[in-house]
Amino acid sequence: MASKQQIQLIHIAKAQLGLDDDLYRQLLMDIGGAPSSKELTFAKADAVLEHLKSKGFKAIPKGRLSPKSGTAAVGAVDKIRAIWITMSKQGFVRDGSETALDKWVCSVTQVRHVGWLKQRSAAQALEALKKWHTRELERALGARWGFFPESRLYLTLDDYRRQGRPTHGGRWYEALCDLYKKYGVAK
Structure with missing residues (x-):
């Protein structure tokens, strides 16, 4: 079973690459052998992510954002x-x-x-x-x-x-x- 993080990354990649639903489902079937990201195995989800990365997906970790200005003591x-x-x-x-x-x-x-x-x-x-x-x-x-x-x-x-x-x-x-x-x- 794919992890929550893998499923999230697959959905982020879908949005980032602008894949429509038909193309997305076809990609899942061709590479992962499942019609849904939730049905992918851990290894198949990794294979789908690697394929999406080869097509230009970049997983960018988000750091903490700065608080509003004027809140600092100094x-x-x-x-x-x-x-x-x-x-x-x-x-x-x-x-x-x-x-x-x-x-x-x-x-x-x-x-x-x-x-x-x-x-x-x-x-x-x-x-x-x-x-x-x-x-x-x-x-x-x-x-x-x-x-x-x-x-x-x-x-x-x-x-x-x-x-x-x-x-x-x-x-x-x-x-x-x-x-x-x-x-x-x-x-």
């Missing part, structure tokens, strides 16, 4: 979460889940959960994350303007100011974020 924690989510959306972080953020925070501060950070360790993690994000932004924008430290972008922050665009008080990180929104291409 304000920097909300900023850390926001930057992490932004980096994930920009393609700089493979896994944008709270679990992945916790692992990264632990590697930087030895605190196991981002929500447990105190002011000093939160500031340390925030600065490390901003530096990492800056490197990724420079790399992404550098592809547009050439080798970054010698590029037009690096040398023309004053030009950026003269064009009437906000430079965020001369803070390079915020200026890079603004430039990436305008010119960057999400991965």
Whole structure:
């Protein structure tokens, strides 16, 4: 008998691959020898899943999602979460889940959960994350303007100011974020 997890994955694959009911039933009969996923044996369910994976199905485990902003005791924690989510959306972080953020925070501060950070360790993690994000932004924008430290972008922050665009008080990180929104291409 197929496990509940196998049956769930088969149904997720059906939806992800956009299989209609007739094609889905035919696939179950051809590969699994049963008209329904509930009637598959454990081995046959594995065979069906392997076939679906060969057709493009990707089982993506879901990590914990970040809680709503404004709930953290330390304000920097909300900023850390926001930057992490932004980096994930920009393609700089493979896994944008709270679990992945916790692992990264632990590697930087030895605190196991981002929500447990105190002011000093939160500031340390925030600065490390901003530096990492800056490197990724420079790399992404550098592809547009050439080798970054010698590029037009690096040398023309004053030009950026003269064009009437906000430079965020001369803070390079915020200026890079603004430039990436305008010119960057999400991965």
